[in-house]
Amino acid sequence: MSTHNAWEERPTLVGRLGKGGTLVLLVLVVLFPMWSVVVTSLASRKTIDAAGGMVVIPREFDPSAYLSIFSGGTVTQALWVSTVVTIGGTAVSLVLTTFAAYGLSRPGTLWHRPLLFVFLLTFLIAPGLVPTYLVVTGLGLKDSLWSLILPSAVSAFNLVVMRAFFMGVPTELVDAARIDGASEWGILFRIVLPLSKAVVAVVGLFYAVGYWNAYFNSVLYLDSSDKWPIQRILQGYILGGQSPAVTGNVPINLPGVTAYPPSLAVKMAVVVVTVVPALVIYPFVQRHFTKGVMLGAVKG
């Protein structure tokens, strides 16, 4: 008689091969498009034409697409803008969200129910395009990078996530700190926040990815192209050479637009440049991400 339980038995070879094969397939499904994007960005025009579009098998290493996009200065400038907005915006958002969530998580805070209700209301009712525009321009944010940060500085969703996490911090700890003479600020900074690193990391990641990918606010509020974020520049490259006749079947001819579409290699190089920062940062935050999800799962 076996000493193992049935579920501890070693799976059959077929089972293992099946699982392994499925996993490899899934990984390939994810990696294949990325591979093709990278290879195409490094391919010459000739290789791209021969492949009839996206290249799969690398034939040479041609960095001219990267040299081309970085030589004009717009991509470099936009990357800089996006970095500033992402770092600055995430910092502003985290500070505001943490304070608001902590305040709303403590019972007995002044007007905490009506305030929470107002926050939750934004789930259901979104302000209109023109009213938002009027507020942003009225505050003098037009053509300023703050217009990419302040209108979206606090997300009700992230606030609710953080508040729920703060409410899970044992009241005993808070009470003990209070008995030891800690102020509300002391409790927040010395007790609650150190225990909430996971949620801060997760919410910070949400915000950072949001700011990095943000596009529409820059369409509305920024006229000077030297302040545009990378996603806005990317959009231009991807749409490059596609007049409305191409994108929307509006049946017109538009002189000049279709004359010099950027090559596919250039388009793909911009995709790589845009995606790489997120890929690089994600592994560092991911361990908090997993921890955040698992925290408390086996308490007891």
Add this chain to the structure above:
Amino acid sequence: MEPPLAEASADRRRFLGMLGLGAAAVLGGPALAACSRRPGGTGSATGADAIKAVLPAQKPMNPLAKPDIDGVGIIPDGYLRYPSTLVDQITEKPGRGGTYKAIAPWWGPTPPALGDNEYVKAVNADLGATVDTSQQDGSTYSDKLSALMGGRDVPDILVAPNWEVGKISRFADGVKALFEDLTDHLKGDAAARYPNLASFPTSAWEYSVWGGRLAAVPFPVDGPFAWLLYYRKDLVDAAGRKAPTNIDEFYRFGKEMTNASAGVWAFGSVFSIVQSMYRCAGSSESGWRKKSGGGLEFKYETPEYRAAVEFTAKLFKDGLVHPDVVASKGADEKQLFKGGKIIVYQDGGGAWRGMQSEQLKVLPTFNMQPMPLFGVGGDPVLHGTERPIFWTFIKKGTPKDKVEEILRILNWCAAPLGTKEWELREYGVEGKHFTRGPDGSPAPTELGRKEIGSQFRFLTGPIPSVVQTADVPNYVQDLLGYSNSHIKFLEKDIFAGLKLELPANYAKLNTPTEDKILDILRGRRPISDLDVVVKEWRAGGGDEGRAFLEKALSDNGR
């Protein structure tokens, strides 16, 4: 005409807004959610007489270079080679040192901003003024326009594409409140001060009148046909076939060219052109025609339309349409056509040159051509419009001398082919932005491609012309050959010269009704359902639209 994707994207935005979740909603949600838009009101019409009274007197300009192929009517003239000598047309600097902010749409990589852009500096130096054009993403331009106009925050010069203004609620009211009235500057002989603008066709100006006043400078259209039916002549020749010359041959052609086992189908979308073959009423894109007994009837209500639906449904039923097109409204027919997976499909005139040029590099035998059209029981009825591509507005409250300066700048931007101004505007500075080929034609350099966008090209267009380029040999002959032989089939617009803002109920009916008809074509609903669809259309606002348009016509004695 609304791009088919517009509806879907508005729905997506509403959906995201409702959810209020996820990264998209975190940052773009509230603003995006507000983008669902509603044309307002019961409609308004400006009469033809009121419009005629404010139009500039047209003074056609003698072409600076003699065209090789004359365009008939509004078809642009064709040039087989670049003009050998260029005229310095505008000798006095149009600018007086003013600084102006402009906003225009652009579809392409963002050129460097004013300070870092040699092209913009060169043009501004020639203008004697500083024009700083913000080139906004063309695919979201209506959102930008809504925000600018709703927020009463328009720039000195604003360019609005004709297909976007219909999406802006109360656009006519906005024009009155936000933009300068140009009537006194351009009416009648006053336009002679701006000779390039005065050479624009009167039809382009007719569409630039709002509320009986001239409110914008038009960008004249360069091709009147709404749709062309493209076919892969290289593949058809290789198969030993010829383009069909009547509707029965067209069906047989479909049968013969379809080879499903090889992954090739004869047709992509062809319904708009089939309507033209069946002589459906279109009256440009409006779809109305006069009934013999008086009043108007819409194309849905005519036997010609029913016949076109039945024929197209048969193409679908008999498996002659590519399955991707059968399955989805958003199939990438261009890609299928390039790859030879479909042989025939309809597209705008703008698709031709770019695709031919791009594909010749991949397949030297690639040859797409517009199929010569035929009618069933008479000549085909082609739909098209002379409506300008863009309108250029000037901000209200701009002092008179500044308005004149801007108009002189626009006059510079409208300099025709054969002038130094045209070359500078189109290609930049020789040696920097372009080099000259052996035939004298400019070829853009890397810097030229990078720096030149819509900064000055879209502010207003010149009288259109087509010049041959080495990358697409024979294009000018092919385009002019087709256009000149088909312009006679272009239907006369019964509403020409009237300015119509359609009632909201009627305007919003188009897309849902067309979707229902698409279901009938694809065999998802029986053809007999057409009666139900027409009934729903009439009740939903079709009859309201008819009453409005009949009144507009009778008010103008038509």
